[in-house]
Amino acid sequence: MYLEDCAGCRRAWKERPLRKAAAACTQYYRVLHQTCMQSRMGIDLASLRRQKGLSLAEIARETKICVSYLDAIERGQFAKLPGGIYSTSYIRQYARAIECDEARLLDCYHASAVAS
Numbered sequence: 001m002y003l004e005d006c007a008g009c010r011r012a013w014k015e016r017p018l019r020k021a022a023a024a025c026t027q028y029y030r031v032l033h034q035t036c037m038q039s040r041m042g043i044d045l046a047s048l049r050r051q052k053g054l055s056l057a058e059i060a061r062e063t064k065i066c067v068s069y070l071d072a073i074e075r076g077q078f079a080k081l082p083g084g085i086y087s088t089s090y091i092r093q094y095a096r097a098i099e100c101d102e103a104r105l106l107d108c109y110h111a112s113a114v115a116s
Contacts, residue, residue: 045074063093
């Protein structure tokens with residue numbers, strides 16, 4: 001999911017008076033988007049992974065999923081995943097690796113796919 005596809009980010013974008021300030025706004029909205037995704041999922045996946053003492057590289061070795069896809073899942077940037085059955089499989093494997101509720105994570109993925 002890109003920033004423009006997220007309803008929470010779109011709402012905040014409209015409320016922000018200086019929409020054209022490029023670099024500062026881009027960083028601001030990346031952080032905002034991550035916060036928006038976390039509130040939808042109810043968890044911060046990166047923090048949960050770190051609490052388990054796992055790195056993305058370790059999960060990549062275990063699941064055979066490249067680190068860039070794992071990072072995209074953590075950030076809620078599902079549009080960066082390959083799509084279809086691969087995306088759902090990657091999300092399930094990641095959720096199992098960090099002992100997270102895979103149904104909740106998949107619901108978030110499907111909600112973002114509908115928004116796109």
